[in-house]
Amino acid sequence: MSSKPLDYENLNENVKKCQYAVRGELYLRASQLQKEGKKIIFTNVGNPHALGQKPLTFPRQVIALCQAPFLLDDPNVGLLFPADAIARAKHYLSLNSGGLGAYSDSRGIPGVRKEIADFIERRDGYPSDPELIFLTDGASKGIMQILHTIIRGPNDGVLVPVPQYPLYSATISLYGGSLVPYYLEEAADWGLDINDLRQCIGQARQNGVTVRAMVIINPGNPTGQCLTEANVKQILQFCHQENLVLLGDEVYQQNIYQDEHPFISARKVLMDMGPPITKELQLVSFHTVSKGYWGECGQRGGYFEMTNIPPKSVEEIYKVASISLSPNVPAQIFLGLMANPPKPGDISYDQFVRESKGILESLRRRAHLMTDGFNSCRNVVCNFTEGAMYSFPQIQLPRGVIDAAKKLGKTPDVFYCIKLLEATGISTVPGSGFGQKEGVLFEMSQRSHIQLIKESKLNINQVWTNTVERGPR
Amino acid sequence: MSSKPLDYENLNENVKKCQYAVRGELYLRASQLQKEGKKIIFTNVGNPHALGQKPLTFPRQVIALCQAPFLLDDPNVGLLFPADAIARAKHYLSLNSGGLGAYSDSRGIPGVRKEIADFIERRDGYPSDPELIFLTDGASKGIMQILHTIIRGPNDGVLVPVPQYPLYSATISLYGGSLVPYYLEEAADWGLDINDLRQCIGQARQNGVTVRAMVIINPGNPTGQCLTEANVKQILQFCHQENLVLLGDEVYQQNIYQDEHPFISARKVLMDMGPPITKELQLVSFHTVSKGYWGECGQRGGYFEMTNIPPKSVEEIYKVASISLSPNVPAQIFLGLMANPPKPGDISYDQFVRESKGILESLRRRAHLMTDGFNSCRNVVCNFTEGAMYSFPQIQLPRGVIDAAKKLGKTPDVFYCIKLLEATGISTVPGSGFGQKEGVLFEMSQRSHIQLIKESKLNINQVWTNTVERGPR
Numbered sequence: 001m002s003s004k005p006l007d008y009e010n011l012n013e014n015v016k017k018c019q020y021a022v023r024g025e026l027y028l029r030a031s032q033l034q035k036e037g038k039k040i041i042f043t044n045v046g047n048p049h050a051l052g053q054k055p056l057t058f059p060r061q062v063i064a065l066c067q068a069p070f071l072l073d074d075p076n077v078g079l080l081f082p083a084d085a086i087a088r089a090k091h092y093l094s095l096n097s098g099g100l101g102a103y104s105d106s107r108g109i110p111g112v113r114k115e116i117a118d119f120i121e122r123r124d125g126y127p128s129d130p131e132l133i134f135l136t137d138g139a140s141k142g143i144m145q146i147l148h149t150i151i152r153g154p155n156d157g158v159l160v161p162v163p164q165y166p167l168y169s170a171t172i173s174l175y176g177g178s179l180v181p182y183y184l185e186e187a188a189d190w191g192l193d194i195n196d197l198r199q200c201i202g203q204a205r206q207n208g209v210t211v212r213a214m215v216i217i218n219p220g221n222p223t224g225q226c227l228t229e230a231n232v233k234q235i236l237q238f239c240h241q242e243n244l245v246l247l248g249d250e251v252y253q254q255n256i257y258q259d260e261h262p263f264i265s266a267r268k269v270l271m272d273m274g275p276p277i278t279k280e281l282q283l284v285s286f287h288t289v290s291k292g293y294w295g296e297c298g299q300r301g302g303y304f305e306m307t308n309i310p311p312k313s314v315e316e317i318y319k320v321a322s323i324s325l326s327p328n329v330p331a332q333i334f335l336g337l338m339a340n341p342p343k344p345g346d347i348s349y350d351q352f353v354r355e356s357k358g359i360l361e362s363l364r365r366r367a368h369l370m371t372d373g374f375n376s377c378r379n380v381v382c383n384f385t386e387g388a389m390y391s392f393p394q395i396q397l398p399r400g401v402i403d404a405a406k407k408l409g410k411t412p413d414v415f416y417c418i419k420l421l422e423a424t425g426i427s428t429v430p431g432s433g434f435g436q437k438e439g440v441l442f443e444m445s446q447r448s449h450i451q452l453i454k455e456s457k458l459n460i461n462q463v464w465t466n467t468v469e470r471g472p473r
Numbered sequence: 474m475s476s477k478p479l480d481y482e483n484l485n486e487n488v489k490k491c492q493y494a495v496r497g498e499l500y501l502r503a504s505q506l507q508k509e510g511k512k513i514i515f516t517n518v519g520n521p522h523a524l525g526q527k528p529l530t531f532p533r534q535v536i537a538l539c540q541a542p543f544l545l546d547d548p549n550v551g552l553l554f555p556a557d558a559i560a561r562a563k564h565y566l567s568l569n570s571g572g573l574g575a576y577s578d579s580r581g582i583p584g585v586r587k588e589i590a591d592f593i594e595r596r597d598g599y600p601s602d603p604e605l606i607f608l609t610d611g612a613s614k615g616i617m618q619i620l621h622t623i624i625r626g627p628n629d630g631v632l633v634p635v636p637q638y639p640l641y642s643a644t645i646s647l648y649g650g651s652l653v654p655y656y657l658e659e660a661a662d663w664g665l666d667i668n669d670l671r672q673c674i675g676q677a678r679q680n681g682v683t684v685r686a687m688v689i690i691n692p693g694n695p696t697g698q699c700l701t702e703a704n705v706k707q708i709l710q711f712c713h714q715e716n717l718v719l720l721g722d723e724v725y726q727q728n729i730y731q732d733e734h735p736f737i738s739a740r741k742v743l744m745d746m747g748p749p750i751t752k753e754l755q756l757v758s759f760h761t762v763s764k765g766y767w768g769e770c771g772q773r774g775g776y777f778e779m780t781n782i783p784p785k786s787v788e789e790i791y792k793v794a795s796i797s798l799s800p801n802v803p804a805q806i807f808l809g810l811m812a813n814p815p816k817p818g819d820i821s822y823d824q825f826v827r828e829s830k831g832i833l834e835s836l837r838r839r840a841h842l843m844t845d846g847f848n849s850c851r852n853v854v855c856n857f858t859e860g861a862m863y864s865f866p867q868i869q870l871p872r873g874v875i876d877a878a879k880k881l882g883k884t885p886d887v888f889y890c891i892k893l894l895e896a897t898g899i900s901t902v903p904g905s906g907f908g909q910k911e912g913v914l915f916e917m918s919q920r921s922h923i924q925l926i927k928e929s930k931l932n933i934n935q936v937w938t939n940t941v942e943r944g945p946r
Binding site: 015016027031045053057061064065069080096097098100138148149150296299300310313324326327329331 | 475477478479480481483484485486488489491493497500504518520521522523524525526528530533534536537538540541542543544547549550552553569570571572573574575576577578610611613614617621622623624625640643644647685686716717718753755757768769770771772773781782783785786789792793795796797798799800801802803804
């Protein structure tokens with residue numbers, strides 16, 4: 001029998017090549033252990049509701065009413081839903097003919113895109129055009145679509161920060177392009193050095209790669225740093241000089257745990273700079289309902305906003321979006337609610353503020369506790385988690401562990417994380433999964449605020465684990 | 474200023490090449506007219522809720538409770554929700570830790586995949602393995618993923634029926650493969666002739682194309698025919714002989730409007746045939762909540778089931794699915810409800826049956842009315858719509874119309890459809906958008922049961938349009 005089209009050896013090579021560590025070997029092993037009845041704490045992705053974070057009440061009330069519009073005619077509806085949730089549900093139902101069961105425009109519901117444009121304008125102080133905002137099934141799908149639009153072949157390169165969220169490396173592989181890594185400096189609080197960037201791009205070009213785009217993740221995933229305005233400005237100038245599109249992954253913009261480096265969007269800095277760069281630099285910015293104090297990962301809602309992308313290219317992006325008809329409509333409503341939350345004076349305002357502040361304060365507390373905890377451990381150092389949802393400690397392993405790992409043909413960090421998983425049920429992502437520098441074998445990531453490894457010898461501080469199990473607020 | 478990475482001329486050529494007529498020139502013109510205040514009836518996609526079809530009550534009650542789980546603790550919940558909806562919501566909430574706000578496994582919630590496997594077993598009489606069922610954000614996304622896995626480069630070909638749903642041609646372009654069309658015979662009720670298939674594949678091979686997969690759409694989109702068991706068997710044998718993966722697009726399996734040709738799944742026929750083919754032929758089958766009597770297009774829920782795909786390939790497909798983390802969770806619940814609807818004795822059973830039967834009967838009535846109506850028109854013929862949601866009439870245009878179209882550089886059917894749109898507000902898809910044969914310029918599609926063109930001179934039967942506006946049930 002000859003081999004068949006969907007036999008492994010006959011699959012698209014790009015599919016086989018791509019790696020996705022966040023749900024890679026460690027995750028598969030963790031899932032296996034879970035199946036066998038072991039209690040697993042999954043810290044390999046930022047999935048706050050899975051770890052006990054409660055959803056915000058008001059948005060869930062609105063979406064429940066949108067899903068069950070017949071309740072709006074029920075005389076008892078006021079017993080279960082406040083008047084402002086009812087009004088808001090009617091508002092969203094009026095925006096998409098046929099409600100949540102109908103495909104929307106492939107770019108998303110125009111009225112929701114308008115709410116997002118208004119949110120961006122309030123945030124940045126510059127008007128935003130709803131026609132240049134496309135809604136997607138989570139930010140990942142938008143990032144994948146834009147990368148697919150950019151990558152023409154194996155010699156097209158994309159600058160990606162390392163340590164990086166592996167969505168980027170996986171997607172670049174999947175679409176057959178070249179990853180051009182630039183390294184964030186752990187010793188400099190995961191800072192980005194423009195001279196290093198120049199070196200990376202020069203070297204890539206020497207290797208025949210046409211570098212066409214640069215990715216920044218701000219706040220950083222998995223490294224947690226917040227870029228300063230000066231740094232963003234440097235990056236924009238660099239992209240302008242080098243003729244790169246900038247992809248600004250800003251999905252953690254609400255997750256800020258200090259006051260020194262507030263979030264500033266790439267788009268605002270670009271607008272502040274003035275012409276010619278303001279009118280020339282091509283920028284695509286991404287945001288989501290999965291992070292922030294929302295954590296609505298399972299709803300799969302995201303958007304991207306395009307700046308200085310010519311109308312003909314926007315049309316092409318629209319055409320490709322239309323092949324899969326429309327992003328899911330319920331998550332579009334969440335995006336509208338995120339952009340346009342309850343206002344002072346609304347019935348649900350106080351509760352909404354109380355809930356969202358509670359979540360953010362808890363995340364901030366845990367950012368401090370995690371970093372302090374790591375740094376109080378022997379052989380562990382960790383930069384302070386300024387934003388996002390992850391800590392990325394450096395753990396110095398004893399020689400014996402490294403040798404044991406090598407004997408099994410595993411990198412030491414993967415070996416360590418598997419041991420950690422088996423001993424404690426905590427599922428993490430090893431630093432090498434984020435592409436951490438070769439030769440820096442002593443690093444591993446700890447993608448979570450939730451647990452603390454007290455010592456490098458796999459002991460877990462039970463107090464911390466208990467804190468987790470009580471839930472984040 | 475040199476040209477920039479996201480300028481049109483620098484985009485990925487595959488992105489530029491792909492065409493998607495369902496939301497192409499006609500749709501864009503219709504959207505423009507709508508913006509200008511004209512009332513438009515969009516019949517270019519099967520989007521039943523947008524045309525007034527009401528959602529089924531029970532599933533919407535369940536999903537509303539899943540979105541607002543705090544209602545489950547409210548003493549008044551029983552005033553708005555029946556007990557079986559409450560029980561079912563608790564069931565689904567127990568299946569995904571963190572509820573609808575948490576990412577699920579990238580293949581979908583295991584418990585829901587089990588419900589789907591049970592549904593398939595009841596339907597086909599053969600057990601189904603939940604580990605080989607992957608949930609997706611609508612069937613389109615699954616189809617795209619499988620095609621991406623198959624297509625390795627420009628010489629990999631996929632057999633696609635013509636007239637076809639342009640998802641296939643667009644996706645094959647997007648991933649840089651070759652479309653190998655096979656024609657359905659309008660004169661033979663859109664039948665599929667195996668000898669023609671052999672000729673198509675032979676010719677493609679002569680042109681250096683490695684044909685690796687075949688698509689069937691059953692019931693047909695946009696042609697409405699239901700394949701007979703004998704025909705499906707022939708197709709399976711053909712794929713086996715020619716070493717092709719079969720992609721079975723069966724999203725309209727619940728939309729059957731006659732009793733002579735009931736739906737039979739490719740998987741059931743394959744299992745009935747016995748070894749060796751039962752154990753060898755690679756098959757991927759697709760289904761959705763967007764069609765049937767559900768019509769929940771906006772929720773974006775679909776699944777695919779893999780048969781005879783080796784575990785190593787399944788792992789690769791899992792890996793790629795994991796890059797975008799998980800399909801949206803609310804639509805996964807809808808898939809569970811579709812697979813496991815209320816049973817006799819349940820509180821909501823009678824209402825569910827009444828609603829779903831009402832929708833199906835209305836669709837069946839309209840299938841007859843549409844076809845009869847078309848065939849009563851001068852210069853129009855139309856095969857009976859046995860299933861799915863579309864009628865595909867052949868309209869003979871006067872010479873003058875054809876000449877007028879040519880003068881404007883448009884194909885006659887596009888010209889006709891634009892005139893139809895401008896005169897009546899009805900947005901259709903021209904037959905050429907489905908790849909209808911070159912030289913058969915007098916055909917156009919009418920993707921809808923909703924309106925009737927009384928004559929070929931753009932008159933609309935107002936009775937029909939009014940029927941629409943009253944809603945489908």
